[in-house]
Amino acid sequence: MKLWITTIIAAATFAVTSTPQASQLDLNNDLAYQLVESLTVEVGPRLAGSEADARAVAWAEQKFKQLGFDKVWSEPFTMQYWERGNASLRVEAPFNQALVLTALGGSVGTPFDGITSQVIMFDNLQQLQQADPASVKGKIVFINQTLRKDIRGGFYGQVVGARAQGAVEAAKQGAKAIIIRSVGTSNNRFAHTGIMRYQDDVTRIPAAAISVPDAQQLSKILAINPEARLSLHMQNNLPGEVTSHNVIAEITGSKRPDEIVLISAHIDSWDEGTGALDDGAGVGIVMATAALLKKEQPERTIRVVLFGNEEGGLIGARAYAARHAANLNNHVFASESDFGAGRVWRFDTGFGEQALAFGAQVQQQLKHLGIEAGTNTASGGPDVSVLKAQGVPVATLQQDGTDYFDYHHTPNDTLDKIDPAALQQNLQAWLIMTRAIANSQVDLRK
Amino acid sequence: MKLWITTIIAAATFAVTSTPQASQLDLNNDLAYQLVESLTVEVGPRLAGSEADARAVAWAEQKFKQLGFDKVWSEPFTMQYWERGNASLRVEAPFNQALVLTALGGSVGTPFDGITSQVIMFDNLQQLQQADPASVKGKIVFINQTLRKDIRGGFYGQVVGARAQGAVEAAKQGAKAIIIRSVGTSNNRFAHTGIMRYQDDVTRIPAAAISVPDAQQLSKILAINPEARLSLHMQNNLPGEVTSHNVIAEITGSKRPDEIVLISAHIDSWDEGTGALDDGAGVGIVMATAALLKKEQPERTIRVVLFGNEEGGLIGARAYAARHAANLNNHVFASESDFGAGRVWRFDTGFGEQALAFGAQVQQQLKHLGIEAGTNTASGGPDVSVLKAQGVPVATLQQDGTDYFDYHHTPNDTLDKIDPAALQQNLQAWLIMTRAIANSQVDLRK
Numbered sequence: 104m105k106l107w108i109t110t111i112i113a114a115a116t117f118a119v120t121s122t123p124q125a126s127q128l129d130l131n132n133d134l135a136y137q138l139v140e141s142l143t144v145e146v147g148p149r150l151a152g153s154e155a156d157a158r159a160v161a162w163a164e165q166k167f168k169q170l171g172f173d174k175v176w177s178e179p180f181t182m183q184y185w186e187r188g189n190a191s192l193r194v195e196a197p198f199n200q201a202l203v204l205t206a207l208g209g210s211v212g213t214p215f216d217g218i219t220s221q222v223i224m225f226d227n228l229q230q231l232q233q234a235d236p237a238s239v240k241g242k243i244v245f246i247n248q249t250l251r252k253d254i255r256g257g258f259y260g261q262v263v264g265a266r267a268q269g270a271v272e273a274a275k276q277g278a279k280a281i282i283i284r285s286v287g288t289s290n291n292r293f294a295h296t297g298i299m300r301y302q303d304d305v306t307r308i309p310a311a312a313i314s315v316p317d318a319q320q321l322s323k324i325l326a327i328n329p330e331a332r333l334s335l336h337m338q339n340n341l342p343g344e345v346t347s348h349n350v351i352a353e354i355t356g357s358k359r360p361d362e363i364v365l366i367s368a369h370i371d372s373w374d375e376g377t378g379a380l381d382d383g384a385g386v387g388i389v390m391a392t393a394a395l396l397k398k399e400q401p402e403r404t405i406r407v408v409l410f411g412n413e414e415g416g417l418i419g420a421r422a423y424a425a426r427h428a429a430n431l432n433n434h435v436f437a438s439e440s441d442f443g444a445g446r447v448w449r450f451d452t453g454f455g456e457q458a459l460a461f462g463a464q465v466q467q468q469l470k471h472l473g474i475e476a477g478t479n480t481a482s483g484g485p486d487v488s489v490l491k492a493q494g495v496p497v498a499t500l501q502q503d504g505t506d507y508f509d510y511h512h513t514p515n516d517t518l519d520k521i522d523p524a525a526l527q528q529n530l531q532a533w534l535i536m537t538r539a540i541a542n543s544q545v546d547l548r549k
Numbered sequence: 550m551k552l553w554i555t556t557i558i559a560a561a562t563f564a565v566t567s568t569p570q571a572s573q574l575d576l577n578n579d580l581a582y583q584l585v586e587s588l589t590v591e592v593g594p595r596l597a598g599s600e601a602d603a604r605a606v607a608w609a610e611q612k613f614k615q616l617g618f619d620k621v622w623s624e625p626f627t628m629q630y631w632e633r634g635n636a637s638l639r640v641e642a643p644f645n646q647a648l649v650l651t652a653l654g655g656s657v658g659t660p661f662d663g664i665t666s667q668v669i670m671f672d673n674l675q676q677l678q679q680a681d682p683a684s685v686k687g688k689i690v691f692i693n694q695t696l697r698k699d700i701r702g703g704f705y706g707q708v709v710g711a712r713a714q715g716a717v718e719a720a721k722q723g724a725k726a727i728i729i730r731s732v733g734t735s736n737n738r739f740a741h742t743g744i745m746r747y748q749d750d751v752t753r754i755p756a757a758a759i760s761v762p763d764a765q766q767l768s769k770i771l772a773i774n775p776e777a778r779l780s781l782h783m784q785n786n787l788p789g790e791v792t793s794h795n796v797i798a799e800i801t802g803s804k805r806p807d808e809i810v811l812i813s814a815h816i817d818s819w820d821e822g823t824g825a826l827d828d829g830a831g832v833g834i835v836m837a838t839a840a841l842l843k844k845e846q847p848e849r850t851i852r853v854v855l856f857g858n859e860e861g862g863l864i865g866a867r868a869y870a871a872r873h874a875a876n877l878n879n880h881v882f883a884s885e886s887d888f889g890a891g892r893v894w895r896f897d898t899g900f901g902e903q904a905l906a907f908g909a910q911v912q913q914q915l916k917h918l919g920i921e922a923g924t925n926t927a928s929g930g931p932d933v934s935v936l937k938a939q940g941v942p943v944a945t946l947q948q949d950g951t952d953y954f955d956y957h958h959t960p961n962d963t964l965d966k967i968d969p970a971a972l973q974q975n976l977q978a979w980l981i982m983t984r985a986i987a988n989s990q991v992d993l994r995k
Binding site: 140143144145146147148154155194197198199200201203290291292293315316319320323324327376377513514515517518519520 | 586589590591592593594600601640643644645646647649736737738739761762765766769770773822823959960961963964965966
């Protein structure tokens with residue numbers, strides 16, 4: 104590990120001192136890649152609240168210090184811990200065979216003997232909600248909705264409701280359990296996990312996802328025999344409240360240190376992959392951005408926040424907003440990298456009218472990277488949307504998400520899925536955007 | 550299921566009666582696809598010797614009868630049964646995390662408490678064989694050899710030795726267990742299973758494969774810390790001898806019924822996928838070929854053999870050769886489809902000199918399908934190579950295997966990986982070849 108650190112510091116030093124133009128010096132810089140490689144190899148999966156999550160927090164603190172950040176600290180928050188156990192799903196009749204599944208995050212388990220029942224298929228959540236409860240009662244609900252691909256991942260929001268709300272809606276109709284077709288775009292046989300929700304006044308039933316090929320298989324079986332029966336066994340662990348952390352580090356502003364330019368990613372990941380795309384890539388990009396800008400002595404303070412427990416529902420981001428509620432006015436800007444490692448193709452802002460010309464200037468600086476002008480309706484990213492709701496100006500360097508949901512939340516989210524050249528392009532875009540904002544005096548607020 | 554049968558028969562009937570030219574009538578015929586769909590959906594995985602294997606045999610007998618074959622029967626053989634149990638592999642130090650693995654077929658399990666040990670990496674089997682036993686003793690061996698892609702799958706033979714012989718060679722050097730990088734070409738996080746061997750005079754140690762991304766991860770971990778430790782837990786079931794079957798069906802020859810044109814595939818599959826590419830596609834192709842040729846009243850008998858337990862080491866093929874040893878002279882030709890569902894691109898023969906002109910004529914008939922002339926060194930296919938060794942003439946319709954080892958022997962070998970158009974092209978090629986041979990009087994024997 105020691106050798107590796109020397110290499111990183113050397114790379115960063117070389118990059119910053121060898122050429123005067125930042126946009127040139129970053130061209131061949133692979134610091135972001137080195138960081139995501141280190142995180143995914145040396146920590147691996149880091150489910151929020153787990154022992155590995157704590158190792159990831161320690162990893163981040165250590166790396167920030169080694170990279171020469173002026174301040175490094177962590178902020179604890181409490182969260183409900185959930186841990187995956189064994190799970191299996193079989194077609195019991197008419198064609199006995201196993202299907203590939205994964206528990207959805209937060210799901211309860213089945214009784215030890217499992218749940219064996221007829222299955223009833225729906226095309227989407229709405230169809231389930233409109234079903235006759237008599238047709239659902241006592242059965243396992245199967246929602247078989249397809250996620251389509253696009254550069255913005257724009258169909259995700261239309262489909263993910265079945266994952267988040269499916270268990271509540273199925274339980275309302277009297278179902279014993281719910282399985283959904285994975286909210287993913289690949290026909291590789293991986294089931295996609297992700298957070299699901301219960302409602303206090305509705306029975307908590309087990310919820311799982313099956314892979315896309317398994318969803319196709321099950322629908323073919325149901326076409327032959329609509330009375331097909333499934334047997335679901337699933338054990339999960341919900342031990343209660345634990346502590347996790349947001350990790351924070353700063354490059355102190357040389358002229359306006361009280362004005363905070365917040366760039367961020369999330370440090371937690373789902374437990375089955377190594378979280379390279381979600382969100383190791385973002386961690387590497389924003390850590391490298393601030394580290395590389397240090398030598399330029401930016402005028403405003405650059406604060407890197409690695410949020411904890413994004414996957415559980417922006418838990419770290421909400422804790423951050425609550426803890427810093429009194430000084431969010433000092434947050435002159437916030438943005439997050441959390442959409443994989445695809446190239447940035449568009450620059451969206453969430454600025455006040457007075458700052459749109461400045462935004463256009465930044466886009467002009469980004470243009471040579473193939474980045475288009477976007478809208479002024481940016482969310483800033485999942486965690487940062489919580490700050491946006493409190494009035495913090497945001498921007499989004501929109502990444503090409505065409506393939507993101509091929510890997511997202513599956514065991515297949517591993518380092519080899521990152522294209523180092525695309526990651527470098529991200530880093531360059533983040534350097535340009537962050538530098539411009541850190542060195543400006545423009546009030547971006549709406 | 551009844552509806553489906555009607556559809557198949559209707560399709561076959563339509564195809565055969567609607568146009569007089571066989572090479573035209575098959576163009577839009579999807580009988581091969583319907584058969585592989587039926588097998589993979591209604592039976593699914595069918596590990597040799599398992600209850601599902603018996604269901605596959607029953608499925609095949611029923612389908613042959615429904616398709617109007619003149620004779621249908623099964624021939625039992627005995628085999629050693631092996632069944633996968635639970636398996637897990639963790640890096641215990643320095644970076645605790647789980648790796649994705651699968652037991653190799655035939656492997657013993659670990660003690661219940663697992664095997665925890667330092668790991669030692671080799672580039673290939675030869676390097677392991679040449680290692681100092683003192684450096685291997687008591688460790689877990691890791692062979693990290695990459696399989697490269699090509700249209701013929703030609704690198705497979707160079708790499709698969711580590712899977713087949715690795716446990717013996719590692720045990721000779723004193724290793725406690727062996728894990729290999731999957732013999733596969735995809736960076737999807739699936740581990741590839743496949744048969745491995747023990748030797749009577751060498752200690753039987755557990756053998757498993759890890760996925761390609763996990764092999765990369767482990768090699769990165771070892772680069773940081775060569776003393777990394779692994780913990781392997783694996784339970785498998787080796788209950789001993791069971792009975793499986795070859796399924797055989799014939800279209801009786803109209804002029805020379807005693808001359809057998811044998812076309813074949815294998816009915817068994819590995820247990821983790823549904824065996825669509827390996828070898829459901831072949832089953833569909835050869836069953837459809839003979840079924841569609843029935844109405845043409847071929848002169849020689851067309852015998853379809855669906856071999857059992859190919860995956861365990863051509864066990865069904867050896868049983869067939871032994872049982873039919875006395876009349877292999879009547880086998881005027883044999884060929885097998887067992888290389889997935891990619892397009893046929895080359896026609897290889899294993900004919901006597903006197904039959905090469907006939908072979909060239911067949912290739913001319915195949916040319917419009919994009920099929921080149923090949924060599925006269927065909928194996929005929931894995932199972933058929935056993936018959937070739939007994940003097941039976943063979944040919945191989947070589948399929949494009951560029952992507953075959955992306956899916957082969959993984960959970961990802963499922964129906965959606967078959968391109969129906971490519972499967973149709975295979976069927977057309979098989980019809981042309983089989984028709985030409987069944988209606989000829991040429992002696993193909995060397």
